[in-house]
Amino acid sequence: MSFSILGTGSALPSRVVTNEDLSLLVDTSDEWIKTRTGITERRVCTEESITELAVQAAQKALEDSGCSADELDLIICATMSADYTTPSMACVLQMQLGASCPAFDINAACTGFLYALDVAAGYFARTADQKILVVAAEAMSRLVDWQDRGTCVLFGDGAGAAVLGKGNDLLAIQTGAKGNISSLYAENGWGNSPFHKQAEGDVASGCSSYLHMDGQEVFRFAVTSMVQTVEQVLDEAGLAKEDIAWLIPHQANIRILDSAISRLKLPKEKCLTNIAVRGNTSAACVAILLDEASRGGKLKKNDLLALTAFGGGLTTGACILRWSR
Numbered sequence: 001m002s003f004s005i006l007g008t009g010s011a012l013p014s015r016v017v018t019n020e021d022l023s024l025l026v027d028t029s030d031e032w033i034k035t036r037t038g039i040t041e042r043r044v045c046t047e048e049s050i051t052e053l054a055v056q057a058a059q060k061a062l063e064d065s066g067c068s069a070d071e072l073d074l075i076i077c078a079t080m081s082a083d084y085t086t087p088s089m090a091c092v093l094q095m096q097l098g099a100s101c102p103a104f105d106i107n108a109a110c111t112g113f114l115y116a117l118d119v120a121a122g123y124f125a126r127t128a129d130q131k132i133l134v135v136a137a138e139a140m141s142r143l144v145d146w147q148d149r150g151t152c153v154l155f156g157d158g159a160g161a162a163v164l165g166k167g168n169d170l171l172a173i174q175t176g177a178k179g180n181i182s183s184l185y186a187e188n189g190w191g192n193s194p195f196h197k198q199a200e201g202d203v204a205s206g207c208s209s210y211l212h213m214d215g216q217e218v219f220r221f222a223v224t225s226m227v228q229t230v231e232q233v234l235d236e237a238g239l240a241k242e243d244i245a246w247l248i249p250h251q252a253n254i255r256i257l258d259s260a261i262s263r264l265k266l267p268k269e270k271c272l273t274n275i276a277v278r279g280n281t282s283a284a285c286v287a288i289l290l291d292e293a294s295r296g297g298k299l300k301k302n303d304l305l306a307l308t309a310f311g312g313g314l315t316t317g318a319c320i321l322r323w324s325r
């Protein structure tokens with residue numbers, strides 16, 4: 001017994017930020033961003049809060065599933081950029097949706113949606129839970145340094161959600177982590193503690209709280225981990241690559257996707273992507289792409305989907321899902 005996806009939803013900020021817009025902020029160009037990343041534009045929060053987008057995505061997923069908020073047994077949010085450190089985004093969502101179930105956030109960076117699905121599968125196996133809402137929502141515009149051309153061109157904001165019901169459609173899932181601070185990190189400050197002493201050379205002190213990234217190292221990790229995790233979950237499910245109808249991967253860089261697809265020997269047409277217009281919305285990427293594919297009529301009953309993601313941590317995750325709607 002695992003789960004089935006009963007409904008999906010997503011929500012984006014209204015402001016489109018183009019590559020041209022960014023070339024007015026930092027020394028970059030539309031040509032560089034497009035050829036090196038595949039991104040043309042992304043959505044960025046202006047007046048919307050990320051909680052508002054999470055609520056909208058959740059409401060759409062509930063509507064799509066035909067479930068009401070009071071039927072929910074659990075809410076899990078995957079985020080590293082919530083409006084509050086406490087309460088969790090999931091608790092704010094619970095209040096705003098009018099649900100009354102337990103609610104908590106998880107942080108697995110860009111792999112958050114996959115981790116949340118894995119946690120949900122555990123709840124379905126261990127408890128009498130019937131309906132779980134999983135939301136992945138990120139305001140990456142809060143974390144990036146808008147003066148750093150190496151990172152600010154890559155990310156966008158958005159939210160995706162899925163309502164899960166007890167079922168048998170999760171055929172395999174794997175999550176992993178390779179503890180690493182230097183490749184991708186954003187640190188918390190010490191507030192105004194009069195007791196905190198900044199140690200010389202201490203990575204966790206004195207730096208800005210913006211996202212720092214070693215792009216080439218993450219690139220290499222991303223390609224290798226995408227290939228390995230997809231092969232692992234296929235093995236676990238007893239399936240071959242040809243059985244996959246759609247690959248639904250994390251959207252970090254079109255060159256990462258091209259490279260991984262070619263190593264996996266999958267036809268390019270089987271890989272869904274929206275990076276050109278969404279950028280990297282971290283944990284929300286896979287959830288938004290899944291919802292857009294569903295609403296766009298791409299997914300057919302009994303299609304086998306391979307979801308895969310990687311991110312800060314360094315974390316990885318992949319699963320095989322049957323689309324039974």
Ligand SMILES: CC(C)(COP(=O)(O)OP(=O)(O)OC[C@H]1O[C@@H](n2cnc3c(N)ncnc32)[C@H](O)[C@@H]1OP(=O)(O)O)[C@@H](O)C(=O)NCCC(=O)NCCS
Binds near residue numbers: 216219253
């Ligand atoms: C970040 C990334 C796009 C950079 O692409 P790249 O081809 O590796 O580029 P490099 O880092 O080698 O930089 C090449 C040059 O472009 C420059 N450059 C970097 N960003 C630029 C930008 N936005 N516009 C113009 N030039 C830029 C660099 O300064 C460098 O200049 P130099 O040669 O004079 O030093 C790429 O490494 C990447 O996508 N990495 C993975 C990131 C990722 O997945 N992050 C999210 C994980 S969830």
